[in-house]
Amino acid sequence: METNVPVVELRDIHVHHRVRGGKLFSPNIVRAVNGVNFSVSRGETVGIVGESGCGKSTLASVLVGLQETTSGTVLFRGKDASKRNAAGRKEFGRSVAVVFQDPSTALNPRMSIHDILTDPLKVHGIGNDASRSAKVYELLSVVGLPASAASAMPNQVSGGQRQRVAIARALALDPDVIVADEPTSALDVSVRAQVLNLLTDLKTTLNLGMVFISHDIQTVRYISDRICVMNAGQIVEEGTAEQVFDAPSHDYTRTLLGAAPTLLQL
Numbered sequence: 057m058e059t060n061v062p063v064v065e066l067r068d069i070h071v072h073h074r075v076r077g078g079k080l081f082s083p084n085i086v087r088a089v090n091g092v093n094f095s096v097s098r099g100e101t102v103g104i105v106g107e108s109g110c111g112k113s114t115l116a117s118v119l120v121g122l123q124e125t126t127s128g129t130v131l132f133r134g135k136d137a138s139k140r141n142a143a144g145r146k147e148f149g150r151s152v153a154v155v156f157q158d159p160s161t162a163l164n165p166r167m168s169i170h171d172i173l174t175d176p177l178k179v180h181g182i183g184n185d186a187s188r189s190a191k192v193y194e195l196l197s198v199v200g201l202p203a204s205a206a207s208a209m210p211n212q213v214s215g216g217q218r219q220r221v222a223i224a225r226a227l228a229l230d231p232d233v234i235v236a237d238e239p240t241s242a243l244d245v246s247v248r249a250q251v252l253n254l255l256t257d258l259k260t261t262l263n264l265g266m267v268f269i270s271h272d273i274q275t276v277r278y279i280s281d282r283i284c285v286m287n288a289g290q291i292v293e294e295g296t297a298e299q300v301f302d303a304p305s306h307d308y309t310r311t312l313l314g315a316a317p318t319l320l321q322l
């Protein structure tokens with residue numbers, strides 16, 4: 057793979073929803089994403105920060121190919137994803153994985169952790185029973201869970217451990233990029249830092265691209281190489297943590313920074 061081509065690139069993406077009673081091009085259209093340019097490459101963590109409702113989750117869904125766009129282009133490894141054939145779309149699905157906010161709802165409560173982790177491999181026709189089981193133990197080790205977790209059901213482990221399972225599942229297909237949508241918001245404060253550290257370590261050891269989405273600007277600062285500030289469906293500011301924190305160029309960023317508790321207060 058060419059190293060300098062982003063894994064995913066979005067060009068002028070719009071996602072508009074018609075809401076109840078609305079007509080096309082009427083004021084009753086919600087512009088969830090409204091002209092976003094964005095890219096993520098291997099080896100970098102890009103933070104997306106903004107208030108509830110600004111379009112972060114919609115953007116995340118576009119990045120993982122789960123959300124149809126109203127207009128704009130999604131490029132996967134430099135080529136228009138919509139023009140790829142079935143194998144290319146499958147490759148997109150393998151290459152960009154997602155970790156959702158709440159592992160309690162993201163993991164099937166009726167499947168053992170072993171089966172949750174082998175499921176993506178089965179869906180993609182990878183390996184046999186023996187090699188898939190071996191992969192389960194490798195994944196558990198990578199995310200810091202004991203081998204004995206394989207036989208447990210999701211509700212038999214703690215919230216932090218469930219999120220580790222969700223991260224292991226995201227890693228099952230050896231992705232290039234993980235999109236983590238508020239991955240620590242549903243967790244006890246006491247385990248948030250551990251999950252953040254795990255994501256940071258994985259990004260480094262596996263040279264992953266990471267898109268880290270949060271409403272919490274301090275968490276985004278801690279984890280990100282590059283930060284995109286989102287407001288009302290648009291990226292209004294983009295830069296390194298230093299640029300965004302020390303010299304914010306947009307009023308909205310200044311408002312977000314003013315509203316956020318400092319690390320000393322946390």
Ligand SMILES: Nc1ncnc2c1ncn2[C@@H]1O[C@H](COP(=O)(O)OP(=O)(O)OP(=O)(O)O)[C@@H](O)[C@H]1O
Binds near residue numbers: 087088108111114115
């Ligand atoms: N399917 C839909 N139909 C109508 N409106 C939608 C739909 N999905 C999202 N929206 C609206 O689009 C806007 C952006 O939503 P989105 O969930 O992407 O924001 P967010 O920043 O992730 O918010 P949160 O942090 O609360 O999840 C919101 O106004 C939301 O109500």
